[in-house]
Amino acid sequence: IMSLLRFGSVLLLFGCSLGAPRSFSVDYKNDCFRKDGEEFRYISGSIHYSRIPRVYWKDRLLKMYMAGLNALQMYIPWSFHEESPGRYNFSGDRDLGHFLQVAQDVGLLVILRPGPYICAEWDMGGLPAWLLNKKDIVLRTSDPDYLAAVDRWMGKLLSLMKPYLYQNGGPIITVQVENEYGSYFACDINYLRHLYKLFRSHLGNDVVLFTTDGPGISYIKCGTIKEVYATVDFGPGVDVTAAFEAQRQAEPHGPLVNSELYTGWLDHWGSPHFVLSSAIVAKALDKVLATGANVNMYMFIGGTTFGYWNGANDPYSPQPTSYDFDAPLTEAGDLTEKYFAIREVIRMYRKIPEGPVPPSTPKYAYGTVVMKKLQTISDALEKLSFSGPVKSEYPQTFIELNQAFGFVLYRTALPVDCSAPTPLSSPLNGVHDRAYVSVNGVAVGILERDKAITVNVTGKAGSQVDILVESMGRINYGHNINDFKGLVTNMTLGNETLKGWTMYSLNIDEAIRQGLLSETKPTASPQPAALSPPTFYKGSFIIPDCIPDLPQDTYIQLPKWRKGQIWINGFNLGRYWPSRGPQVTLFVPANILSTAAPNNVTVLELEEAPCSSGPCSVVFTATPILNATVQSDHKQHGRLFVRDGFL
Numbered sequence: 001i002m003s004l005l006r007f008g009s010v011l012l013l014f015g016c017s018l019g020a021p022r023s024f025s026v027d028y029k030n031d032c033f034r035k036d037g038e039e040f041r042y043i044s045g046s047i048h049y050s051r052i053p054r055v056y057w058k059d060r061l062l063k064m065y066m067a068g069l070n071a072l073q074m075y076i077p078w079s080f081h082e083e084s085p086g087r088y089n090f091s092g093d094r095d096l097g098h099f100l101q102v103a104q105d106v107g108l109l110v111i112l113r114p115g116p117y118i119c120a121e122w123d124m125g126g127l128p129a130w131l132l133n134k135k136d137i138v139l140r141t142s143d144p145d146y147l148a149a150v151d152r153w154m155g156k157l158l159s160l161m162k163p164y165l166y167q168n169g170g171p172i173i174t175v176q177v178e179n180e181y182g183s184y185f186a187c188d189i190n191y192l193r194h195l196y197k198l199f200r201s202h203l204g205n206d207v208v209l210f211t212t213d214g215p216g217i218s219y220i221k222c223g224t225i226k227e228v229y230a231t232v233d234f235g236p237g238v239d240v241t242a243a244f245e246a247q248r249q250a251e252p253h254g255p256l257v258n259s260e261l262y263t264g265w266l267d268h269w270g271s272p273h274f275v276l277s278s279a280i281v282a283k284a285l286d287k288v289l290a291t292g293a294n295v296n297m298y299m300f301i302g303g304t305t306f307g308y309w310n311g312a313n314d315p316y317s318p319q320p321t322s323y324d325f326d327a328p329l330t331e332a333g334d335l336t337e338k339y340f341a342i343r344e345v346i347r348m349y350r351k352i353p354e355g356p357v358p359p360s361t362p363k364y365a366y367g368t369v370v371m372k373k374l375q376t377i378s379d380a381l382e383k384l385s386f387s388g389p390v391k392s393e394y395p396q397t398f399i400e401l402n403q404a405f406g407f408v409l410y411r412t413a414l415p416v417d418c419s420a421p422t423p424l425s426s427p428l429n430g431v432h433d434r435a436y437v438s439v440n441g442v443a444v445g446i447l448e449r450d451k452a453i454t455v456n457v458t459g460k461a462g463s464q465v466d467i468l469v470e471s472m473g474r475i476n477y478g479h480n481i482n483d484f485k486g487l488v489t490n491m492t493l494g495n496e497t498l499k500g501w502t503m504y505s506l507n508i509d510e511a512i513r514q515g516l517l518s519e520t521k522p523t524a525s526p527q528p529a530a531l532s533p534p535t536f537y538k539g540s541f542i543i544p545d546c547i548p549d550l551p552q553d554t555y556i557q558l559p560k561w562r563k564g565q566i567w568i569n570g571f572n573l574g575r576y577w578p579s580r581g582p583q584v585t586l587f588v589p590a591n592i593l594s595t596a597a598p599n600n601v602t603v604l605e606l607e608e609a610p611c612s613s614g615p616c617s618v619v620f621t622a623t624p625i626l627n628a629t630v631q632s633d634h635k636q637h638g639r640l641f642v643r644d645g646f647l
C-alpha cells in the first residue's frame with residue numbers, strides 16, 4: 001500500500017491524477033462547460049503575444065491571473081510565423097510554445113484562436129501577403145490555392161499545438177475555427193467544413209471547437225456549422241439577453257459564451273483615441289456574468305503593433321502603432337482603474353487570488369537625443385535595394401516585386417517639358433497607400449489613397465521623378481482584405497499614361513541592421529522647406545550601467561517631426577505620425593535598450609524634419625500621449641457604433 005501511495009504522489013507531482021483523465025467538454029444537458037467532470041465557467045481576457053515582448057509575457061499573464069481570470073484568449077497571426085512560404089519562425093518573440101508554457105505555469109487556461117484569418121487589426125487579418133502571388137485568389141473560401149496554403153500552415157501549426165491541449169496535459173481548453181466568418185461576403189460553408197475536418201484531423205476528436213460571430217442571425221447564418229459550437233461577441237451597450245438569444249438560435253443548449261466583450265476599442269490614424277469608461281465596462285461584465293455565461297474580455301491588454309504589422313479598415317483607415325485599446329492593462333502593461341474595477345466585479349463571482357499584484361513597470365525619461373541627417377532614400381538606393389532595380393513599362397505592385405511590407409521606390413522621367421504646373425495623378429486611386437513625390441531630388445508633394453490622387457509638377461523633359469510608396473497596412477476586415485500595395489494602377493502626367501518605370505524594392509530593416517547608412521556632408525544651411533525628400537536621421541545615447549534598474553521602459557516622442565518609421569538598435573519600433581495623431585508617443589520596451597553600448601536611434605522622416613532650422617532631436621519621456629488632437633477629416637466607422645452598440 002505504501003508503494004502504491006508513493007507512486008500516486010509521484011504521479012500527482014507531475015500533474016497526472018490517478019482519477020479521471022483530464023477532460024474538457026460541452027455539457028448540453030446542463031448548458032455549461034465541464035472540466036474534469038466538474039461544471040466550469042471561464043472568465044477570460046485577450047492578450048496578443050505578437051504585440052508584447054517575450055520578456056514581459058509572464059508579467060502580463062500574472063497580472064491577468066491576479067485580476068481573477070482563469071483563462072486567456074489568444075490569436076495566432078499566420079503571417080507572424082510564415083513570412084515566406086515554408087519558412088517558419090517560432091523563436092524569440094514568436095515562441096508560441098514558450099507563451100503557452102508560461103500561461104500554464106501562471107495558472108491560466110487557454111482559448112486558442114489560430115485562424116487561419118484572425119482580423120485583430122493585424123495586416124490582412126493575419127493572412128500572409130504572399131497569398132496574393134495568385135492575383136485573383138479569393139481569400140477565406142474554398143479557393144484551391146488558398147486551401148492548399150491553409151492545409152500546409154495548419155498542418156505545421158496544429159501539430160505543434162496538439163501537445164498543449166488540455167486533454168494532453170496542456171492549457172488549451174477550446175479552439176476557434178476561423179473568425180467572425182458570418183461577417184464575410186463569401187458565406188462559403190464548404191470552406192468552414194474543410195477547416196473543421198482539418199482541425200479534427202490534427203487535433204483529434206476531443207478538443208472543443210467553436211466559432212464566433214456577431215449577435216444576430218445575419219452573422220450566425222454564414223458563420224456557423226452544426227459540427228462546431230457557436231458563440232457570439234458583443235460590446236457594452238448591447239442588450240445581453242438579446243445577444244444570447246441570438247446564440248441560442250444556433251445553440252439551443254450548451255454554455256452561453258461572449259467571446260469578445262469589448263473593454264475599449266481600436267484607433268485609426270486621424271481619428272480621436274477611443275476610450276470607454278471603467279463603469280460601463282464593469283457594468284457590462286457584471287450583466288454578462290450574472291447570466292452564468294462564459295466571457296472573454298477583448299482586449300485585457302492590447303500591447304503594441306511593432307514594425308509594419310498593423311492593419312486597416314475600409315474605407316482605407318490604417319491603425320496606429322499603439323494597440324492600447326484603452327484596455328484594463330495599458331499598452332505598457334500598467335495597472336489602471338479599469339483593471340481594479342473589473343477585478344471587483346469578478347470578486348463577486350469567484351475567489352480572487354491572494355497576494356500582491358505585480359506593479360506597473362517604472363518608466364525612465366532618458367531625455368533629448370540630438371539627431372544628425374543621413375542620406376535620403378534616393379541617395380541611398382544601392383544600399384537599400386538588395387535585389388537591385390527592376391524595369392518595366394508599367395508599375396508593378398509590391399507583391400510582383402516580391403516585397404510584403406514597407407517601402408518601394410518607383411522612378412521614371414518626365415516625358416515632356418512641364419514649364420507650367422502639370423498634374424501627376426493616379427486617376428484610379430491606385431496609390432496604396434501613401435506616396436512621396438520628388439522631381440530631380442526636390443520634394444513636390446504627397447499622394448494618399450482615398451485622399452489625394454494628384455500633385456502638380458514642373459520640370460524639363462527627362463527630369464527624374466521619384467515616387468516613394470509606403471504600405472500603411474493591409475485591410476484586415478471586410479470584402480477588400482486582398483489589399484495589394486504599391487502603384488496598383490497606372491499613373492498619368494496630364495492626359496498621358498506614364499510609361500517606362502524603374503522600381504527598387506527596399507529592405508530598409510536589413511540596411512539599418514547592417515549599419516549601411518552614412519552621414520552626409522552638411523550642405524549650406526538649407527532653406528526651411530514645407531516638404532523634403534524622405535530622409536534618414538540618426539542619433540545615439542548612452543544608458544550608464546551604474547544606475548540601478550536601468551534600462552527601464554520609456555516612450556519616444558518626436559516634437560515637430562511629421563511622419564515616418566523608427567528603429568532603435570535595429571529593432572523596428574513602428575510608425576510615428578504626430579502631425580495626424582492621435583498617437584504622439586511610441587512605447588519603447590526596456591529589452592531593446594542597452595547599458596553595454598550606445599543606443600542607436602534611426603528615423604526615416606517622410607515629410608519634413610525640424611532640422612533645417614538648427615539641430616533637431618527626439619525625446620525619451622516617461623509618459624505616453626495617445627490622444628492628441630487630430631485632423632478632423634476622418635469619419636468614424638458605422639459598424640463601430642451600430643453593431644457593437646457602444647453608447
Ligand SMILES: CCCCNC(=S)N1C[C@H](O)[C@@H](O)[C@@H](O)[C@H]1CO
Nearest residue numbers: 118119120121180266313477637639
Ligand atoms: C470597424 C470594424 C472593426 C471590425 N473588427 C471587430 S468588430 N472586431 C472583432 C474581431 O474578431 C477582432 O479580431 C477585432 O478586430 C475586433 C475589433 O477590435
